[in-house]
Amino acid sequence: xxxxxxxxxxxxxxxxxxxxxxxxxxxxxxxxxxxxxxxxxxxxxxxxxxxxxxxxxxxxxxxxxxxxxxxxxxxxxxxxxxxxxxxxxxxxxxxxxxxxxxxxxxxxxxxxxxxxxxxxxxxxxxxxxxxxxxxxxxxxxxxxxxxxxxxxxxxxxxxxxxxxxxxxxxxxxxxxxxxxxxxxxxxxxxxxxxxxxxxxxxxxxxxxxxxxxxxxxxxxxxxxxxxxxxxxxxxxxxxxxxxxxxxxxxxxxxxxxxxxx
Amino acid sequence: xxxxxxxxxxxxxxxxxxxxxxxxxxxxxxxxxxxxxxxxxxxxxxxxxxxxxxxxxxxxxxxxxxxxxxxxxxxxxxxxxxxxxxxxxxxxxxxxxxxxxxxxxxxxxxxxxxxxxxxxxxxxxxxxxxxxxxxxxxxxxxxxxxxxxxxxxxxxxxxxxxxxxxxxxxxxxxxxxxxxxxxxxxxxxxxxxxxxxxxxxxxxxxxxxxxxxxxxxxxxxxxxxxxxxxxxxxxxxxxxxxxxxxxxxxxxxxxxxxxxxxxxxxxxxxxxxxxxxxxxxxxxxxxxxxxxxxxxxxxxxxxxxxxxxxxxxxxxxxxxxxxxxxxxxxxxxxxxx
Numbered sequence: 001x002x003x004x005x006x007x008x009x010x011x012x013x014x015x016x017x018x019x020x021x022x023x024x025x026x027x028x029x030x031x032x033x034x035x036x037x038x039x040x041x042x043x044x045x046x047x048x049x050x051x052x053x054x055x056x057x058x059x060x061x062x063x064x065x066x067x068x069x070x071x072x073x074x075x076x077x078x079x080x081x082x083x084x085x086x087x088x089x090x091x092x093x094x095x096x097x098x099x100x101x102x103x104x105x106x107x108x109x110x111x112x113x114x115x116x117x118x119x120x121x122x123x124x125x126x127x128x129x130x131x132x133x134x135x136x137x138x139x140x141x142x143x144x145x146x147x148x149x150x151x152x153x154x155x156x157x158x159x160x161x162x163x164x165x166x167x168x169x170x171x172x173x174x175x176x177x178x179x180x181x182x183x184x185x186x187x188x189x190x191x192x193x194x195x196x197x198x199x200x201x202x203x204x205x206x207x208x209x210x211x212x213x214x215x216x217x218x219x220x221x222x223x224x225x226x227x228x229x230x231x232x233x234x235x236x237x238x239x240x241x242x243x244x245x246x247x248x249x250x251x252x253x254x255x256x257x258x259x260x261x
Numbered sequence: 262x263x264x265x266x267x268x269x270x271x272x273x274x275x276x277x278x279x280x281x282x283x284x285x286x287x288x289x290x291x292x293x294x295x296x297x298x299x300x301x302x303x304x305x306x307x308x309x310x311x312x313x314x315x316x317x318x319x320x321x322x323x324x325x326x327x328x329x330x331x332x333x334x335x336x337x338x339x340x341x342x343x344x345x346x347x348x349x350x351x352x353x354x355x356x357x358x359x360x361x362x363x364x365x366x367x368x369x370x371x372x373x374x375x376x377x378x379x380x381x382x383x384x385x386x387x388x389x390x391x392x393x394x395x396x397x398x399x400x401x402x403x404x405x406x407x408x409x410x411x412x413x414x415x416x417x418x419x420x421x422x423x424x425x426x427x428x429x430x431x432x433x434x435x436x437x438x439x440x441x442x443x444x445x446x447x448x449x450x451x452x453x454x455x456x457x458x459x460x461x462x463x464x465x466x467x468x469x470x471x472x473x474x475x476x477x478x479x480x481x482x483x484x485x486x487x488x489x490x491x492x493x494x495x496x497x498x499x500x501x502x503x504x505x506x507x508x509x510x511x512x513x514x515x516x517x518x519x520x521x522x523x524x525x526x527x528x529x530x531x532x533x534x535x536x537x538x539x540x541x542x543x544x545x546x547x548x549x550x551x552x553x554x555x556x557x558x559x560x561x562x563x564x565x566x567x568x569x570x571x572x573x574x575x576x577x578x579x580x581x582x583x584x585x586x587x588x589x590x591x592x593x594x595x596x597x598x
Contacts, residue, residue, distance in 0.1 A: 195304060195358060196384055203383075204359065210377045215366045218359055229383035231359035232390070235350070237378070241393035 002105040002113045005085070009093050010100050015118070018071035019185050021052065022103070022119040025076045026126065027143045029091060040091040044125065044143050048249045050152035051199070053098045055189065058199045062192055068185070073117055074099045077129055079106040114138050120182045123250060137174040139182045141250035150249045154199055157186065158248035159228075160239065161206045161217050179252075180224055187226035203230040203246055207239045278346035280484050282331060283380075283391055285401040286355040286365055288420040289328060290319035311361045318371035319364070323422045323571045324400055325372075327552040330434040332375055337432075337502045338488065341495045347488065352394070353379040354387045354401070391415055398481050400573065408576050416481045418555050418573035421562060427550055427569035433502050435551040436485060438531075439542075439575075440509035440520050442557035444482055446474035447578025449516075450557070454579050458510070458539050465516030472523040477577050478555055479527070486529050506549055507531045512538035543568040557581070 006012060025031065028049070029040035052070040059066045074092060076082045082104045092099050105113045111132060114122055122133045122140040130140040150156065190200050204221075206214040214233040221228055232242050243251075286292060299307035331349040338348055353369070353376050355362055362381040369376050380390050388409050391399055399410045399417040410417035429435070441450040453461035485503055492501045507524075511517045513536040524531055535545055543564040546554055554572045556562050557580045565572035 195308075201383070202359075211366050211369065211379065214379075215363060218363055222360060228359035230385070231362060231379070231381040233377065233379050235378035237394055242390060245389040245393060 002109050005102045007099050010098055013069050013071040014067040017067040018069050020071045020119045021121045022073045022075045024124040025081045028074055039094045044148040047150040047152045051155045055155050055199045071100050073101045073103050075103040077110045082106050111136050137178050139179045150247050154201055156201050156248045158203045158251050160251045160253040183226050184224045202228045204228055205239055206233045279348050279350035281350050281396045283352045283354050283396045283399045284324045287402045288322050288324040288400050290322045311364055315364045316367055318368040323420050326429050330552045333432050334434050334502050351376045355381050358383045388413055397484055411477055416478050418575045420573045421566050423566040423569050425569050429550050429552050435504045437506040437508050437551035437554040439556040440507055442578035443476050443478050443555050443575050445476045451579045462512055462515040465519045469519045472526045482529055504532045507534040508542050510539050511536050546570040
């Protein structure tokens with residue numbers, strides 16, 4: 001049974017306009033390590049949490065009554081975690097994390113709670129969880145140990161475009177729609193800042209496709225209201241090197257590749 | 262005008278096998294008008310203008326004929342070695358934000374350039390990218406970026422636009438190099454700066470058999486030489502599609518020998534060595550008609566450009582720190598930031 005608890009330390013966001021991002025327990029905390037006071041140590045998602053907060057701060061600087069802010073939910077995806085609810089709440093408050101709500105669910109019902117909470121982006125360290133969420137129409141991205149060394153002053157979103165169609169990615173109308181909706185909202189947030197010194201940066205990386213495929217992607221995104229800052233068309237070169245320069249907080253590919261066709 | 266029929270050129274070379282030439286948008290194309298708008302009216306007007314003219318192709322810039330010649334060499338290499346990936350691979354580099362870059366892509370298509378790689382950095386430095394993807398040569402109009410690239414061990418030069426551009430071959434790539442502080446280190450140049458031309462000639466004759474240290478563009482000459490050998494292997498020595506030139510202030514009578522011996526020791530050939538003994542380079546370059554000429558001294562770069570040669574400045578070595586003997590200042594070209 002899912003229970004949702006508000007974090008009273010954090011000002012609640014406007015339900016209609018906020019961009020809801022759910023991050024799993026295993027990404028927020030390093031579940032293996034607890035210190036003496038039963039407080040969990042922070043995990044790979046820390047720079048991401050910091051940078052989402054930074055974007056919110058900059059948004060409020062531009063407009064003190066801004067409602068289109070990032071709203072972060074911490075979600076558990078296993079029964080064992082679900083049972084640690086009080087430790088989780090304590091640890092979150094101890095570290096002063098800007099988590100608006102907690103969603104205590106298990107492996108059986110976390111997908112449902114993503115939907116119930118109007119989650120627009122689901123971030124996890126678990127590939128299966130990401131896959132399941134994507135199949136149910138929630139744009140997802142994986143975090144890993146590289147995420148831990150990302151910058152905390154600028155949210156770097158990289159849209160990775162590959163010629164290879166991923167057979168397991170769901171291409172239903174609902175998935176496509178939710179991916180587009182998420183990108184549109186990010187685009188709206190991006191528009192609130194100027195060309196330079198923006199706390200949010202969009203980059204396209206086209207691995208295998210040629211320049212025309214990159215070009216179509218730029219135009220599709222433009223029609224969604226997304227202004228892309230950087231674009232790298234690699235012409236078949238491996239994407240490892242450019243990604244280690246860009247240091248994205250997360251890569252969008254499944255949701256994005258569904259934009260084509 | 263984005264779509265165009267699929268390329269019939271076959272699979273793209275893997276970057277580790279190809280020779281990567283990175284060119285900035287402002288040397289590949291003529292963007293003077295837009296640059297002026299940026300400088301006089303600011304970023305917003307500049308972007309507005311670019312987007313409004315998105316389907317209007319830019320006209321060719323100083324690097325255009327060089328890139329076309331690289332493609333001509335590729336065509337001839339593919340004919341002789343259809344399986345080989347040792348080809349030139351041109352990457353377009355721009356500081357622009359990506360959606361402004363659409364006009365650049367349209368322009369590439371319009372001019373039928375075979376450029377499939379590009380790097381739109383949105384204002385960040387491209388140097389990390391250049392390093393990560395094994396760039397063999399970087400050409401830009403921005404001396405700051407060129408300097409940064411040289412500092413990272415990437416062969417680089419600042420390209421200038423000649424007032425008029427002499428016609429160049431469409432089938433044979435011609436590359437001309439200065440010697441000291443370009444192919445070779447600046448060790449001898451230091452002597453010249455401190456003690457003058459005669460002392461330089463004396464010193465070089467005395468050290469004739471001691472090879473010079475290498476300069477920033479030695480590697481590029483090396484890759485050109487590798488490709489030339491592939492043509493020679495197929496019997497194309499006399500009419501090789503690549504031709505290289507050394508255009509140096511050294512004198513044939515004295516200091517020239519050390520340069521030639523050094524090249525020989527490195528296993529590098531140069532097709533024509535022109536020893537000017539201090540005479541101006543403009544006239545000889547006008548006869549040679551290279552697609553590109555590299556020199557470390559602005560005096561020579563400007564002299565070449567005045568006579569229609571696409572000349573590039575390699576900001577390396579002692580010449581950058583000691584004032585020009587002829588009193589000419591470097592041209593500073595500001596970049597879009």
